[in-house]
Amino acid sequence: MPELPEVETMRLQLKKFLTGHVIKDIKIFSEKILSGDTKNIIGGKIKDVRRFGKVSVIDFSNGYSLITHVKLTGQYIYQGPNLTTNNYSLSSKVIGGVPGPHTLVIFDLDRGGVLYYNDVRRFGWIKIVKRQEVNDERFISKLGKDALEISLEELQNIFSKSSRAVKVVLMDQTKIGGVGNIYANDALWLSSIDPKRKANSLEEKTVEELYKAIITVLKAGLKYGGASELAFVTPDGKEGEYQNHTLAYGHDGEPCERPACRQAGVRIEKYFLGGRGTYWCPVCQK
Numbered sequence: 001m002p003e004l005p006e007v008e009t010m011r012l013q014l015k016k017f018l019t020g021h022v023i024k025d026i027k028i029f030s031e032k033i034l035s036g037d038t039k040n041i042i043g044g045k046i047k048d049v050r051r052f053g054k055v056s057v058i059d060f061s062n063g064y065s066l067i068t069h070v071k072l073t074g075q076y077i078y079q080g081p082n083l084t085t086n087n088y089s090l091s092s093k094v095i096g097g098v099p100g101p102h103t104l105v106i107f108d109l110d111r112g113g114v115l116y117y118n119d120v121r122r123f124g125w126i127k128i129v130k131r132q133e134v135n136d137e138r139f140i141s142k143l144g145k146d147a148l149e150i151s152l153e154e155l156q157n158i159f160s161k162s163s164r165a166v167k168v169v170l171m172d173q174t175k176i177g178g179v180g181n182i183y184a185n186d187a188l189w190l191s192s193i194d195p196k197r198k199a200n201s202l203e204e205k206t207v208e209e210l211y212k213a214i215i216t217v218l219k220a221g222l223k224y225g226g227a228s229e230l231a232f233v234t235p236d237g238k239e240g241e242y243q244n245h246t247l248a249y250g251h252d253g254e255p256c257e258r259p260a261c262r263q264a265g266v267r268i269e270k271y272f273l274g275g276r277g278t279y280w281c282p283v284c285q286k
């Protein structure tokens with residue numbers, strides 16, 4: 001599922017492409033994907049795109065907003081005057097193309113622009129609400145502080161109050177917003193922490209190492225435009241590249257890259273923790 005770097009990369013592109021566009025019409029091909037009245041945003045001019053954890057919010061100048069979560073396989077694809085490229089090519093991860101059999105919503109924009117929403121698994125959702133109701137949306141009202149904005153002291157405080165596994169706490173969106181499975185695995189490898197250690201057993205110094213590691217891996221994710229292992233693509237139809245730069249995620253059976261481990265032939269192992277694939281080095285992560 002897209003995490004902070006993927007959703008932030010998507011937000012930046014949506015903001016660049018959509019700001020100033022007016023929605024002329026909306027065609028819906030799957031009723032259950034969208035709630036709220038589309039009439040409230042038809043004719044509305046897009047003025048901003050915000051992110052809350054893994055959720056995106058498109059604000060209109062008429063006081064309404066569109067809240068959306070792409071979940072596992074949702075994709076927003078823009079085509080129009082604000083995307084000028086001579087070699088436009090859509091990633092093969094946009095299954096069926098646009099418009100295609102997996103296109104669930106088409107937003108017709110002014111000046112010949114179009115925004116498509118594709119979703120193969122159909123777990124994603126779109127809600128149209130008044131702007132002042134955005135913060136009441138259940139996902140947003142319960143969201144913890146954003147992983148790129150949280151302070152070390154706040155992180156220490158969250159961990160000190162929980163005896164759950166550190167990786168599970170790290171991925172709990174009500175505690176910290178934006179960290180999912182890929183970046184949690186990599187941050188724990190980078191800070192040499194055993195993912196199943198109890199959060200409240202971490203020494204202050206260890207939490208500080210983890211804090212720095214979270215920022216490092218999220219920034220690497222942003223630098224590479226997110227990870228496209230499953231279905232994530234950016235609104236320009238391209239894939240991110242972080243999946244080619246992960247530290248532990250997806251590396252089961254491969255050598256641990258820490259020099260001492262590598263020399264000793266130690267390999268990354270995989271098991272399930274809280275139902276999620278967990279990749280770790282049994283030697284250097286303690």
Ligand SMILES: [Zn+2]
Nearest residue numbers: 256261281284
């Ligand atoms: Zn190792």
